[in-house]
Amino acid sequence: MASRAGSTGIDASLYRREGQWCTALVDVSLGTTAAQEAIDALPGHIGKLLGSQQATDTDIAALTQALLPADGHASPVARFVAVNNGEVVLDEVIDGLKVESADVDCGPFPNLVALARARGGQFPYLVAEASRDGGEVGLYHSAVKGVGESRDVTGDRDEAHHARKVPGPYDEPKNQANTEEIWRRNAEELAKQIEELARENHVKLIVLAGDIKARELVAGRLGAACKTITSVLDQHTRTGGADQNAFAAAVQERVDEVLGRDVQELSERVANRSGNGRAELALGFDEVVTALQQAQAGTVLVSQYQDDETLMALDAEPWLTGEDSTDHTELVIGSWPAPEVLLRATALTDAAIRYVPDGVLPEGVGIAALLRWPNTTEPAT
Known part of the structure; x- marks a missing residue:
């Protein structure tokens, strides 16, 4: 795709496509007899997983046919494939990523978290x-x-x-x-x-x-x-x-x-915005969700992946809301793990996302956002 997920931005058009999505992140390493045998068995194994998630025969056929070994790539190496309405929309080889077990997902929007994490900050x-x-x-x-x-x-x-x-x-x-x-x-x-x-x-x-x-x-x-x-x-x-x-x-x-240099610049921007009442920096899960709801987040920074949280995805602005929220109930399309919903909302509000190493965010903070405009009131302490 033109703008890779997790680089400086996300291709929001992927989330605007209608119909069912199926994604798979699998190991396609070669080099041993066992690895070759695993590759040979991969289409059948992934096909069964897709079928258990009510994928259509067309989607199953399109995705499993794309699961080719990564010839010429050193192990470990993974392949990420995303299919929408029977069309292979994304097919990317990810060098250096070790996948212990296949990650397969079907739903109304693509789960691009694995690709975004692997591509974070690349250019x-x-x-x-x-x-x-x-x-x-x-x-x-x-x-x-x-x-x-x-x-x-x-x-x-x-x-x-x-x-x-x-x-x-x-x-x-x-x-x-x-x-x-x-x-x-x-x-x-x-x-x-x-x-x-x-x-x-x-x-x-x-x-x-x-x-x-x-x-x-x-x-x-x-x-x-x-x-x-x-x-x-x-x-x-x-x-x-x-x-x-x-x-x-x-x-x-x-x-x-x-x-x-890019990571260093992000770290300096976070440090510079941490003072003066922190008006241009959202820290923590709740503040980032609020910033995304207001399309105020310019760059979302993730150092811990918030896998233990869930959020509701909405089919129109503000694109997401908390599990216990009673707002925008008419827009709710379902509940998913927070990383998937946060990534989607980031793309649909034209923000960027970066998965950053330890030390960029303040100690104990797993997620933050550099804001497009300052808050008029100071965040709660």
């Missing part, structure tokens, strides 16, 4: 490799293995070769100027592709490598918004002897730096 980024005769830019996601989209820029090799020919000493400046003009055009085209991919995918990082002259030309043609998120690697990757493992490690280091 899209670009890797651009420049050379004098062109280059390549790839779109990646920090939580997904492999390139999502790539674009090549290939200059005219014959033109470049002709430009570099030097018939005599008096022609050398002219030919050098022609060669550099070709390099500039290639750099402009690669910069254009970087700008387009960055804008379309809301990337948070651009890693630029390649020939030193070419990457300088490309960097100089990027707009201000892209320059601020560009990290230049002093590596010429488009040569036969390039160390691709070292290059991949250097890119991952830049990705980890962004993830670390």
Whole structure:
């Protein structure tokens, strides 16, 4: 999906689709005979679980057919599949997630909590490799293995070769100027592709490598918004002897730096809003529910998953209410574990959600929200 659950936001359109949803989070690791046998038995096992939850035959068929092993991925690895009215809407492989037993759910809206937890804080980024005769830019996601989209820029090799020919000493400046003009055009085209991919995918990082002259030309043609998120690697990757493992490690280091800065910034924002009567920060389960009901929560921060709480989901604003509430009874569609209802309300109020490590929230607080506007009265103590 365009906006991954649990990254900087959630695709609210998923919750607006009508009809029944079925989701499954399963282990699809390979590498041993037992793992292969488990994969072979998986469709039948999941089909029975779906049937016990009154899933339709169409939904069962669509979901079980998507339960493919994750070839080329190191164990552990999981697959998350969501089906709506017989259509596979989400099918994502999650590296590094160990699933002890299959988690299967059917209901009027998708249960995206497992995906959101696994994807929390992850982001899209670009890797651009420049050379004098062109280059390549790839779109990646920090939580997904492999390139999502790539674009090549290939200059005219014959033109470049002709430009570099030097018939005599008096022609050398002219030919050098022609060669550099070709390099500039290639750099402009690669910069254009970087700008387009960055804008379309809301990337948070651009890693630029390649020939030193070419990457300088490309960097100089990027707009201000892209320059601020560009990290230049002093590596010429488009040569036969390039160390691709070292290059991949250097890119991952830049990705980890962004993830670390993001958590640090969230921690600082929470600390900064904890004073002055805490007017711009909701702390604890009840305050966060109230903020979501008022569409006041800008970013919901979860460090403990509130699995022991339940909430009522509503089919219109304010989207959720407490189990014991007598308000909005005409809108109630059912009761579910709090993490599912909170995630849905977060999406439907255009807020973001982050699953954060210990230390970001005050001690003893499992959930909080950074508010879009301050409370007019101080929270109860």
